[in-house]
Amino acid sequence: MSDVTRNGGRRAARKRDDVLAAACSVVAERGADATRFTDVTAATGVGVSTLQYYFGSREDMLIAVFRFAAQSDFDAVEARLGGVTGPWERLVVIASHLTGAVGSDAGWRLWVESWRWALRDPDVRAEVLGDYTRWHVLIAEIIAAGVAQGVFQTDAAPMDVARQALALVDGLALPVALGDPQVTGAMAGDLLADALGRLVGLRPAAAP
Amino acid sequence: MSDVTRNGGRRAARKRDDVLAAACSVVAERGADATRFTDVTAATGVGVSTLQYYFGSREDMLIAVFRFAAQSDFDAVEARLGGVTGPWERLVVIASHLTGAVGSDAGWRLWVESWRWALRDPDVRAEVLGDYTRWHVLIAEIIAAGVAQGVFQTDAAPMDVARQALALVDGLALPVALGDPQVTGAMAGDLLADALGRLVGLRPAAAP
Amino acid sequence: MSDVTRNGGRRAARKRDDVLAAACSVVAERGADATRFTDVTAATGVGVSTLQYYFGSREDMLIAVFRFAAQSDFDAVEARLGGVTGPWERLVVIASHLTGAVGSDAGWRLWVESWRWALRDPDVRAEVLGDYTRWHVLIAEIIAAGVAQGVFQTDAAPMDVARQALALVDGLALPVALGDPQVTGAMAGDLLADALGRLVGLRPAAAP
Amino acid sequence: MSDVTRNGGRRAARKRDDVLAAACSVVAERGADATRFTDVTAATGVGVSTLQYYFGSREDMLIAVFRFAAQSDFDAVEARLGGVTGPWERLVVIASHLTGAVGSDAGWRLWVESWRWALRDPDVRAEVLGDYTRWHVLIAEIIAAGVAQGVFQTDAAPMDVARQALALVDGLALPVALGDPQVTGAMAGDLLADALGRLVGLRPAAAP
């Protein structure tokens, strides 16, 4: 394979990823069921046939979008966790990312779209549950570390606390995404921090 | 007019409600976007044009389903709360209902479908937020009563605790609905009870 | 048959005629093909079933409209011809009526709708040709009288001249109805009078 | 691109035109309002979706038919005028074409369909008025030439005479198209020639 070909391949792969990123926005805005090839076409300037060439069927494209979005989310959080060492602060980073308090709520919307698709598609379900577990494990590790460091105080299993914590995050993202006037982003952040603090047994001294 | 006419009207209204109930099942199973007139037709034996005669457009039918399901949910919980007086027990009733620990998870699925639709339709959003507030208020009243009776101990505003509690319920329903093998219904119930207890400051003496 | 019944019948017949008149307006505005029961319903407040009770099928209703409109037109012209005695003046009355220079162009539009329907429906064609002949005869009589009185001068058969005259009227109504900015109603009237004058050999002395 | 591609494009364009020509017949026979996609499908063997791919919506197809027919008409007359030089003869060519004395009356029917559509659609109206003016101008030029050559004798403006002449043609086409037994094609031709002669002041010497 010549350099030219390889460069072409790389360029093509990059273009495919660009299209994928644009498709994410479209799916986040319109919803997966309502996303047609034409919508992605309009958002990217790439023809319908080309999309099919890249992804296969429409369903394959949507699944590619879910996977891409999930990975992007995880990557983004890992990047933001990079310099943060305190268990409580790490928890807050994750929470604020997922509730969309930082960044747009496209991530959360795609998360919901993935859930929904997973309800009916076994393959997607497996992937979503896997991602779900990745979050649980990540959070559980933070909690275990917090307990070990004496920042948190709880005798519950870290994995259980992680499940409770992630449930809280997901559940609080809803009214924010819906634009509930009674639950603004800032309020949601406070409610979330307060509840997380109670769940992990945040010791008063460490409270903000 | 005559009794016959009135009965005819009543019978018609009942038939419409029967269709609506069946449509709820269909939407819960297939998802709102994927629910076609023909799907409801297959589930009810009623012709497509009759569905349109009853509901108007397909969208109107879906919205009718959302409304019907939300009201049914609320009615069911109120019925189940009928003989329950203890604040903690009342809270558990609500939680167990919403996570589908009792009854099918059709209710929760429809709840998710409503959210999703609400993200894009302002009218539905207003209704969903209204329903959301109804739950908040119901839970807040229980919490306030629990605090007054000394069963709960928290200095947070009951409405805020209610928001945290409902978020937990919503968030924990997700893995259950997805059939996460690591979070069965029973486990979710325990996790939920434990977390709710921490949030409302359930006094040890009252713990089950 | 009691008086009450007869009055009821008369009242019913009048109502039917009112509906028919309203239906004429609807057909003139929307065109026969595009006129639905619903459109007439909206214009009259009468329910669809009642329209069917009055007229039978939709097609029957349209044919009733054509017949009603044709008769109304003829009646209106005869009324306007009542006090007019001069052949040239009588001709002008007819011309001005048909081109819609006087009154709305609903009459002309319905005339066109009748033509079109007649192209495909033999029964309507027979009626339209009959009406057409009525106009020819009426005009031919006027021309014969004009020639007899020495107001017109032509050696052509009056019936032939009548056919030419009516053709002119019909043909000039078109651009007026279309709102051709180059052929206003007044201009059309002048063109028509001029051309009719030439066709019937209007003697200069009688020219306006 | 390549010859093959270009041929493909040309072939496609030709096919579209074939379909258009067939659609003209269908519209002429059934009327525009009554022309369904399936009617054109039956007449061409081309699938419904292909028609939509070619023309867009059903309305767009009808408008394409109108435009195509109008242009065809004009082209045909220009072709027939090719070798004819005498003003009177040229006038007769136009008249005989428009009344369908030569060729089928599909052209005239489509002309009527265009009028009708133009009554309700502003875009079509503009096009129809434009075509109308083209005919007016063509006829006016002939009349002016005839006057200049001394074949015609009239002091009216050529454009006005053209309007009268075209009105006559349109108006006489009606009974012919309707199959009025009292006005056969030949008679209509005579009536038309006679009336046109009077309108343009055809000098006896030049009469046929």
Place this chain on the structure above:
DNA sequence: TATGAATGAGAGTTCATTCAT
């Protein structure tokens, strides 16, 4: 590698009509 042409399947909607009252 990338894309336009063509097409079939399926959906929502309109509308006249029938039936019962």
Place this chain on the structure above:
DNA sequence: GATGAATGAACTCTCATTCAT
């Protein structure tokens, strides 16, 4: 005499997909 409920037929349109280039 008049009308609402219910329903089947027909139509337009959208959209994913296949084929050829």
